[in-house]
Amino acid sequence: MPLTDTVIIGAGHAGLAMSHCLAERGLDHVVLERGSVGERWRTARWDSFRLLTPNWLTRLPGWVYAGPEPDGFMTAGEFADHLSGYAASFDAPIRPYTPVARVERTPAGFRVYTHRGDWVARTVVIATGYHSRAAVPGLAARLAPGTAQLTPAHYRSPSSLPDGGVLVVGASASGVQIAHELALAGRRVVLAVGGHTRLPRRYRGQDILWWLDRAGALDRDIDDVPNPAAARAEPSLQLAGTSDARGIDLGVLRMAGVELAGRLRALDGVVAGFADDLDDSVGAAQHRLTRVLGEIDRYAAATPGTAAGPPDRPPPIAVPAAPSRVDLRREGIATVVWATGFRPSYPWLALPALDHGGQIRHRRGLTAVPGLYAIGLRFQSRRNSTFIDGARHDAAYLADRIATRRALRSAG
Known part of the structure; x- marks a missing residue:
């Protein structure tokens, strides 16, 4: 059974930002994605859809828009390709078409069950976004x-x-x-x-x-x-x-x-x-x-x-x-x-991390379950936490927390 320090669940913009920040800190990790990179942008947007944010605001850790239309608005497909290019730029360790079936606690950390084998990790980051399920x-x-x-x-x-x-x-x-x-x-x-x-x-x-x-x-x-x-x-x-x-x-x-x-x-x-x-x-x-x-x-x-x-x-x-x-x-x-909005959904999360409304209880992405983190939540730490641009701040913060936790564990 594969062992890694951190499993990131989701390869959208937030999960990839998290992966980049962990890689910068030399932390071993894997990104599990139910489809391809940016799957929801490829399959859950209408034909004429364009981002609400201008291209110059698609800032991610180590990656900015460099195309000819900084004031334009990418289509969903263009943004999915933008994310694929981002993932390739730092060789993100993505396992595509690997939907997560269950996450549970173990004495050593977590066991993440997937349809393509299971993973053992000391840390899990939920990066499935705020728009998992239509409300x-x-x-x-x-x-x-x-x-x-x-x-x-x-x-x-x-x-x-x-x-x-x-x-x-x-x-x-x-x-x-x-x-x-x-x-x-x-x-x-x-x-x-x-x-x-x-x-x-x-x-x-x-x-x-x-x-x-x-x-x-x-x-x-x-x-x-x-x-x-x-x-x-x-x-x-x-x-x-x-x-x-x-x-x-x-x-x-x-x-x-x-x-x-x-x-x-x-x-x-x-x-x-x-x-x-x-x-x-x-x-x-x-x-x-x-x-x-x-x-x-x-x-x-x-x-x-x-x-x-x-x-x-x-x-x-x-x-x-x-x-x-x-x-x-x-x-x-x-x-x-x-068109009544969306809600997060975690049917695979077998951990006491949700409130009575099914939302993750957290403080800036740190949950009450040691080693379990989340990114991409609404106003997670800043007004723009759910924006593409906002993920870079939360990813850096969580990566620092994960690095500190690993260092303390190694020292102990």
Whole structure:
């Protein structure tokens, strides 16, 4: 049975960043991946998908974007190839097509069971990401047979759906992009709007993430946040990988013909019921936009030499009259797309490391189980911990902890 110091589970950007940092410190390890490098980017993204972050922000340990379009946005396939190139650059010890079936404690550390043999390791790093499982609400079970339903991981293009209209549930990045694409393809689209964080794609002459990166907003430390649980639960960014300055917001969707509704609160066969909260959701998103852009304005004013354009804020969203219920069959809606977010999932983890909600209990990626670590969790240590760019900080921190633990074990 193979023995290694550390097993990393997952060869996405976080797992590869972890591998690079361990290699820099001369620590023996192996990376187990259920498919190929960047598997989820290859198989769980729609055809027109592009990263939400500009290419220059795809910074990983020892690896930066060096292509001709630093301000562009990679497709999912391009980013998967980018990760493959990264792995090859330092000869990452990856075992592809090796799904993990179980991880359990042993007197010497851990035993990791796979379908291609087992591994014994003193340390395990979970790098399977925050987006393992679609968070489809329980009321989806109340949808009548005959109406197709799927998540963004299984959506590919308008032509891949049955004929007819589409109800898209969720107004963060995936929901608005899919709704917009469907509307431009001539589909009737109803969008059930929940919590979201509205931001323009560009502001004052720069990409919005350029400002957040320069102003330090993405580096905000979890210890500086008054309420970490609330910070981790903040609505996701309503962004799209596009050069259009405004991006895709609810106003853009209305102009494309998308009908806006409040949060989906009930399903009874073919009848969808919506909450009377569209105005509240839009108002909360506008408040977040005003706060963030105000912080950028103050940073620009206080930073000499910043090439800041005029404060060209996008107009407020005009809230339309929203339906309280829609008969899907009568209105010709044949498909429901559940763009309701994702959750991590660890069915193979036979260790007391999860809370009652199935989330890993941790402090900056260090769990209560000695030798068990995690990376790629939401606001793990910094605001951008789930961003591609944020993994490099958490990987370096965890690699130092693992190196220290190994040194203490050797000294003892």
